Amino acid sequence: MPPTQAESVIRSIIREIGQECAAHGEIVSETxxxxxxxxxxxxxxxxxxxxxxxxxSDVQNLVKLCMTRLLDTKNPSLDTIKMQVYFDMNYTNRVEFLEEHHRVLESRLGSVTREITDNRACAKEELESLYRKIISYVLLRSGLGSPTDIKTVREVTAALQSIFPQAELGTFLTLSKKDKERQLKELTMIVTGIRLFNRDCGKGGEGIDDLPAVLHVAIPATMQHIDYQLETARSQVYRYTAILEKAANDPHMRAELQPYMLKEALYNIRQYEVFLQIILSDIITGAQEVEMMTKQLGAHLEQLKMTIKSKTAVPTSQVFPIFIALSTLWTSLQDETIVVGVLSNLFTHIQPFLGAHELYFPERAMQRHLNGATVKTDVCRMKEHMEDRVNVADFRKLEWLFPETTANFDKLLIQYRGFCAYTFAATDGLLLPGNPAIGILKYKEKYYTFNSKDAAYSFAENPEHYIDIVREKAKKNTELIQLLELHQQFETLIPYSQMRDADKHYIKPITKCESSTQTDTHILPPTIVRSYEWNEWELRRKAIKLANLHQKVTHSVQTDLSHLRRENCSQVYPPKDTSTQSMREDSTGVPRPQIYLAGLRGGKSEITDEVKVNLTRAVDET
Structure with missing residues (x-):
């Protein structure tokens, strides 16, 4: 059958089943x-x-079977499936939810943004109208107050005029569309920061709730409520498990109890426990984020107070970044408020899917079946076998992981959500938590835990056999596919939340690391005899030398005078350079020669008469 035709047939079947259910007064979603x-x-x-x-005929039979299961109001399995479908369609992780929330906000502000960015105002009235639209945009984007509240609008207008007066609209209109959008967002954050600072100083903050105080009350209250429900659910799980263990050894009780119904109720309450743990984990993460952001908010406000103090004017480069940081933190607090509200709402809406456990198993009947049974918690079961560990030497072809040999032991993705695979297969569906301390079996790149050493050994003898039993059991009870995370084995039933993370790789154990060793050159003490000599001529030379030494005698003599002698030393003054100076200085000089020549040129006759005159004075005349 072509894919399009098959899809059409499936849609018609779903539509027919929905109409039949509606005719019986039961509204069922197509999912x-x-x-x-x-x-x-x-x-x-x-x-x-x-x-x-x-x-x-197959289609008619399929519709009939689906109708029977969907209209069975006393079926814990159906309640579990409804819970799983509802949770899968309404739960997303924090990051994806906040991204979607911001995307929705942007789409809602799209029309207001376009009215501002596409505006071509020229007249005074048009500019005033544009400025009012910017004020409305700032209010809507910040989420701090209503645009219809006059006091809030006045406060926002005053804050906006202090950083963006109406006279600057002309410059704003000349910007490109992207620059306008960026400036609008920046103006919103600065105005929000100003309002938050004024609120902290007691001079404004109209319409702004005290989000840190609200969250500090709401988060602990929600956590306390979920903790209480979680403990109640676990208590019910422990009681169901104790009764099923007792019934496994009592045929009469097994015939009276209808264990399959009790196991379906156990799956229902276990799935509820898993969902509560997911919700509680997200709320705890939110509480940590809120605590950190509250400290940062207080630090920024204190920094602003120290910067501004009583100054009449402060450089924008100093305060604008702090205002923007305040706005960002407040937006994150608003996000946390929404997340807590959504998780609390989700928690409230999955409670009805617990089913009428009191109707199925009244308290009086439960107490009667619990007589003589030991109710154990999951923690107690783990402590019982904490010291029992698998001996790796017993398995040559299988790999076992332990905390001390695996770096990321706590992050491994355990199959069947951590429940013991052997116990589930051997007892026809009893869920007991596995104990990783016993050892984690790595089989075909998947990891399995067991509630006892005997269970681990039994499973390791033939893993495929028990894996097939679990798979066949999940086909009969389809709620186990999501409860035990068997989506890879049933790809047609992968939930939407799992499909989003399809490209996410499983964490592999880190059991190897780089290491180095050093070995001594000689581990044992050396036995080399250094005096050994193999050359007989060398031995002969040494023998002659020793013989000669035996014939030698050393003599020493000392007299009465010699023993008193000692080394002496003397010290002298070294010669030094000396000079003398007379009382006066004197000098002698010789006369300076003065000789003149005349008649060399300039005469009237052609013949020149040279005349030489020596005017040098005599030595004795000087």
Whole structure:
């Protein structure tokens, strides 16, 4: 059958089942119907062949089976499936939820943003109208107050005029569309920071709730409520488990109790416990974020007070970044408020899917079955076998992981959500938590834990056998596919939340690391005899030397005078350079020669008469 035709057939089946359920007064979502159709087809007891085309009789039978299961109001399995579908369609992790929330806010502000960025105001009235739109945009984007509240509008207007007076609208209109949008966001953050600072100083903050105080009350209250419900659910789980363990050894009790119904109730309450843990984990993360942001908010406000003090004017480069930081923190606090509200709402809406446990198993009947049974908590079960560890030497072809040999031991993705695979397969569906301290079995790149050493050894003898049993059990009870995280084995039933993370790689154990060793050159003490000599001529030379030494005698003589002698030393003054100076200085000089020549040129006759005159004075005349 072509894919388009098959899709059309499935849609018609879903539509028909929905109409039949509505006719019986039961409103069922298409998502739940689609899940139920796949679950019925997977169940081998229904006889559907996945490899052949569905005939008309097959479709009628499929519709009938789905109707029977969807209209069964006393079926814990259906309640569990409804809970899983509702949680899957309404839960997203914090990051994705906040991204979607911001995307929705942007889309809602899109029309207001376009009215501002596409405006071509020229007249005075048009500019005033544009300025009012900017004020409304700032209020809507910040979420601090209503645009219809006059006091809030006045406060925002005053804050905006202090940083963006109406006279600057002309410059604003000349900007490009992207620059306008960026400036609008920046103005919103600065105005928000100013209002938060004024509120802290007691001079404004109209319409601004005290989010830190609200969250500090709401988060602990929500956590306390979830903790209480979680403990109640766990108590119910422990009681159901104790009764099932007792019934496994008592055939009469097993016939009276209908264990399959109790196991479905156990799956229901276990799934509820898992969802509560997810919600509680997100709320704890939010509480940590709120505590950190509250400290940062107080630090920024204190920094602003120290910067501004009583000054009439402060450089914008000093205060604007702090205002923007204040706005960012406050937006994060608003996000946390929304997240807490959504998680609290989700927690409230999954409670009805617990089913009527009191109706199925009244308290009086439960107490009667619990007589003689030991109710153990998951922690107690782990402590009982904490010292029992798998001996790796017993398994040559299987790899076992332990905390001391695996760096990321706590981050490994354990199969079946950490429940013991052997116990589940051997007891036809009893869920007992595995104990990683016993050892984690690595089999075909997957990791399994067990509640006892014997269970680990039994599973390790034939893992495929027990894995097949778990798979077949999940086909009959489709709620186990999500509870035990068997989505890879049933790809047609992968929930939406798992499909978003399909590209996420599983964490592999880090059991190897770089290391170095050093070995001594000689571990044992050296036995080398350094005096050994193999050359006989060398030995002969040494022998002659020793013989000669035996014939030598050393003599020493000392007299009465010699023993008193000692080394002497003397000290002298070294010669030094000396000079003398007379009382006066004297000198002698010789006369300076003065000789003149005349008649060399300038005469009237052609013949020149040279005349030489020596005017040098005599020596004795000087």
């Amino acid at each position: 739940l119907i689609a899940f139920m159709v796949k679950a019925v087809v997977l169940d081998p007891s229904n006889g559907f062949n996945m490899d052949r085309t569905l005939m008309k």
